[in-house]
Amino acid sequence: MKKKLNWGFFVPQRKIHKAILVMKLAIFIVLFTTPNVSAFLYSQEDKISLDIQKKSLEEAFTEIENQTGFRFFFSDNYQDLDNVVSYTGKDVSIDSILTQLLADKEVTFKILKNKIVVITPNSAISKQNIKVTGTVQDAKTNELLPGVNIVIEGTSNGVVSDNSGKFEINVPAADVVLMVSSVGYVTERISLQGRTILDISLNPDIKQLDEIVVIGYGTQKKVNLTGSVAVVTSKNFEKEPVTDALQALQGKAAGVEIISNSGQPGAGNSVRIRGIQSWSAGTEPVYVIDGVISDNMNAVNPNDIENISVMKDASSTAIYGARGANGVVLVTTKRGLKSAAPVITFHTYQGFQTESNLAKNFKMLNAAQYLKLMEESWTGVDGNPFLTFDADAAYAGIDTDWKELILRTGNQRYYDLSVAGGNDRATYYSSIGYLTNRGMIKGQGQERITVRLNSDYKINKFIEFGNSLNLHSSKYNGWPDISGVGNDGINVSPDPYTRALEMTPVTRAYEADGSYGGKKDVNIEHKFVPPQAYINDCINDNAEYGITGNVYIKLKILKGLSFTPRFSIDYNNYSNSQFIPKFIIDDGISENIDPNIVQKYNASKFHWITDYILNYENSFGGVHNVSAMLIYSQEENKNENLKSLRFNTLNNSLRYLDSASPDFMTNANGFTDWAFVSYVGRLNYNFAGKYLLETSVRRDGSSRFGRNNQWAVFPSGSIAWRISEEGFFKSVINFVNNLKVRASVGSVGFSGIAAYPSFSVLNTTVYTLNNALVSGYTSSIPSNADIKWESRINYNLGIDASLLNSRLNLTADLYRGRTTDMIIQTDIPSSAGKTENAFINGGEIENRGMEFELNFREKRGDFSYELIANLAASQNKVTNTNGQNRRTDGIEEGLPVFSLFGMKTHGIIKSDDVLNNYPHYPLAERGDIWKEDVNGDGIVNANDYTFIGKTYPDFTYGFSATLGYRRVSLQCALSGVQGYSMYTQGLTLSYFESNPQNQDTRILDRWHPTENPDGNMPRITKVDPSKNIGEISDFWLDDASFLRINNINIRYLIPESITNKLLMKNLEVYGSVRNLYTFTGFSGPEVDVTPGDIFARIPQPRTWVLGLKVTF
């Protein structure tokens, strides 16, 4: 029997006294660390007889232990235990037996006095005292290669080249062999032969057989991919000071559109993959972070990310079944490095934020302009003023720039410290990241701390286990901009930015005594509480913390067959604390008698997933490569929230619920849960790397589906042909390194259904009887037990090519898809009297598109450059509206989803001729919008509504270039969106029609019979009789195409002569500008927004940073 050495502790097979064990441990440690202390060595007196025939080494050891009482200790990674050995000898010393048994093994043994035999690998006790240094470069381009593994052959000892391609390694002997390997290059075996300085050139592996792409529940060699997957590696975004990884994807992957939710720090992004394929369900893809299905991308430290795979076609996403329809974003974080000393990296950047060019150029009226136009607006239809006022007297000397009051120079700071290392038995990556981002709007800020630990352990050759773990804690302060102007114009959501745009410039910000500016006439002035009051006096604090991660254990059952149970959790707790004080503002508004409000909200989510993954991979006869996977998965998600609201604390400095009046408290507590049970299978086959086949199927059961449709099946299949592997091709075309055509088809679903569609829940109501509140119940929420997932079938044709020694890589994809059984709402006429609309399945959309990606890199002398470009065009068409007229939602058969319908116009009616000779809108006069009689019936009315524009782009594109010269590199990343419209009539252009508020300066060009007879904007009239702004028309459509310089980055690698002195491996400094400039003809303060939110969003700031990255 034997003792095994496991991670420094002993596992006794026999009952040994604990004290002895501890002693042995101590002895062993001493021995191990000081191998030449011979006092402990065993004296060679005992003689043994042994007869072993064709037994494993392990059995041989057992035999010796049984016979002699020797006990063996060896490291668990000792691989020779299964080797078959034979030995026959009588009365020989243990020493000679072992010498013979272990003759051809790379181990050293020592026999201790107390009959303990310790077997250690040679490398562990070798002296490593010869220092070898060198550089690694690309043999073709001479580009210095970072991240290359240099390992002493036959050992696990090695290093990784640094960012300038340099490495330094201690070798035990002058004649060892170094194995030099890197992804994408042919591994070199270099015999040192006494050299201590090496310049190694690696030849690109033109087959790129090693490049691995992360796919659903696994990985695949890039050359063997049969579906459409876009990969963005950390290399592509580590040079950008992004606060959230999705931001970094902008413009980087064809067909992946990233739209910022807001310029507010931490607001996140929306993602659309391959355009829009449904009009009702969400467009967000599924995010899978290290195998955990999670929606909390904001909690991931971008620096932790190794790569992001975006799975676009159905053959890649079908593995996520009922949730794959909008694409899947797989995020893989960094893991430890095998065979390397710890690599410690510290990264920081510090910067500031200012308004972008768009926001800066978006101007509101000044006081003089405002008053003049306000006066015009008060002129009635009959020419008589509704209201007269003496502007000069009341407003002389006031011209408030409200935006200036709330803007500041934001600042952004980021720190990240990570350690990665390990050996071939255990690897780890651990990091701590801290981000603070004070936005350019006062009072708004974000703070985030993330701690990550990813580790992988190999117990022996059968068992591995490991974990991915992310702890995060975030805070967000300041009022959000999801604006809620409503309720009679009384502000309910105090968003300072929108409010600042709306505030009338004729109102003072502050009175002489420091109080907030009062209003003189609410027919002239806004009736909002000033934005600075919200910034100064209100609280809206959000805090979020949670943990996302998993543990797995991988059991290697047979050759090629493994079983991996994995348990994942995603826990998140969000809390919000609001306080709105009683505003004492002399404005004659009744609302100033509102009491103060304290509100607390807490929501927690607990989501767990158990996956059992059975994997098989094998190769037969050298040409038949098979891999197969079976998964059983269970998943459950629980959300609970708790909200409490009270009014009337004694004074504004008391801001907790307990300090408020108990008279009007309200509280709410909600709970929802849902679950998935899934069976997944996948089979891959390829013949000699030439003909590739993949097929997968997922069967999903979901608690969200109606009781009558609880299970769904999503199959997919794809094939590919690597033409470049064919003999005839190789012999003819030699500048093509790789050429693959692929085709796929798959079915996927979307399950964005309310949690309990089969249940008709009762609504609660409140009424008063006899002066007391009584609660009531009624049923006005319809249910649908037949509701099921939304289905999509997608077809994809693609081609991948690498040319010119793989310097030029091209990918092109063509796809078509069809969405059916859409989960749609609003089918219920309001005459049914329900307060909510039911969800049903119905409606169809077809979409198609194409994508191109291209990258080219080259090095000439000291110059290197890399160009990456992508372009994606997508189109969709509604083919079935389930028999309903959905024009008001922008849905009509034969047209793109979310089309705009309205009046066609010809500018402004400037002459009576037009009025006399063309049909015109009722009550139209000169100065009104000239609306066209589209149907030719002589009347301009709602029947003339027609398609006037589409709200989703024709194509999106991105471009980035990296230029390097010696130690300097310059990177520029652009992204653009082309061919769509946005409606610009809205918040900042109400034409004085409703409550007084400021207007943007476009209104200055309003038509006026005397002042501006050539004006190209409608006349100003308070009642808008011919509905210039009340009727949707193409007059208000702007082309929202834009090209944005997302990022410019310049960096410098400090010479080794300096870094060496500072004990650093590497030090680089950089400067970067994000959102430098946007080219567009669009007139709003921000163009990169979801349609409909143009004026209700805080624009993206322009961020300037200086950064430093150091590696030890």
Added chain:
Amino acid sequence: MKLKYSFLSLIVLIWFNSCDEDELLNKSPKDQATQAGFFVDAATARQTVVSCFTPLLHYETSYRARFMHALEIGTDNMKNRPTGQRWRIQMDLWTFDATHGLEQGGMNTWWQMFYQVINNSNYAIEGIPGSTDENFTPDMQQSYIAVARLMRAFAYMNLSIFWGDVPLHDKFISGISEVYKARSPRSEVMDFAIGDLEFAMEHLPKVWTGADMGLPTKAAGAGLLAKALLWAADFQLLDGELDAVSYFTRAEAIADEAISIADECGFSMMDDFKHMMDVSSQHVDNTEFILYLEFKENSEAVGELSNVGIVERSCGEPQISIYGAGWQAVFPTRDLFESFETTPKVDPRRGFSIWAPGDFYGIYHGEATTYDLSTEAGGGTLTVQDGDSVNYDYGWSQMTNLNIKKIWEPVKELNNGRESGYDLPLLRYAELLLLSAEAKIENGKINEGMAQLNRVRARPSVDMPPLTATDQTDARNKLRHERRVELCLEGHRYHDLLRWDIVEEVMSRPILTKYGNDLSFKGQLCTFPKNKKWPIPQEEMDANPLMVQNPGY
């Protein structure tokens, strides 16, 4: 060794414990009640019948803050401020169309509001008989069902008068397939409502006790039935149908019966008009509100829906310091002001209903303040001291120089100007008399009709001399005038203009708006006959393939 791995795998499998699939997938809501087993006893019955009122309170719809404003600004009684919400401006100018108020309330939401009342009523009507508690006998159930049927009828009456033929949902809709219905003829809808009200009249108790106090009584059922019959008769005439006479006959009989039931239930004309319309009489000594929507003062839960006590925004000191006045965005017209009789004496109801410049407003309490005194002719400044009496000023309601004094509560006494506890009267005793008078006059019983009318005029605090009529037309005109001045600003005028078919005549004449100004007209842009009905909401048109739009829209 294999044993060891098997053992380890076992541990792993136990650790990654898996759940029963069915249990995992069959989830049900845990934070909300569901239909199953809901109806038990009187308490659950009450919970469903109070829900028949709540759709009228939602902020977006809100019978009081929105619908009732519309019922006045759409007529010659009121003028809207030219700013503010689009739906209100469109109501005032008659420029509404099928998308009216889509964004903020307006016709779209009123349509929804009434159909939600119908849905909630249907739920109660069908559910209550299934109550599981044996002690809750069918007899006891009938009175709750009667409340729901009364509210359902109220909703159908309002739908019929504005939209004409409307979908008739007589059953609770549980499945999605039942939601589409075509329009039923107005006469059929009214007959259905009349059936509901006959049931309500029969089964509602004369008095509710305990937790049920405040629910409509038998008098409300009878009174609303009389009103429905009168409307049905008017619709017969409007729609060119032949049965008007029989409806008028029934209306007269029921109105008389309703009066005696109201008397039995303890309702009566109150002597003091001002007190009767004041919040202070509500739940104390008010005997005149037979049917009303109840609100609780300073209650966040329902108070946000009331909105009767808001001061007009342009008013400053000292008005606010006293108590504020009027509804917020709408003002009585000079036309209404001048419709009150002034000979042989000024109708006191004018003073009870409208603030006019020069009226005594209140005693000012606070620090001395100087403010701009504006008059139609010019301005000046006025300084008021603590204890001074203040008169109503022109500048406090720039639209018409007049303001509302009815259905109003001093905001100074509220936590929030929106959280008034004023109960909105839907039917009061005086209207019951006028319904009876109208039915009698339409049936040719001129003198009897005028006698009922004169009972309203004879209220001690009003004390207007009795009127006589020369013929039916004269009587009819006097009745119509009496309804206007007695019920002004209570949300009846629009109904009356439509059912009497005088909307074109009234709205097409110049309507003076501004007190002290001879050049200010209402400027409404209505066209007839189109505007005799409201457009079916576009939302409904889009969602319901069986729906047909009203002519002209």
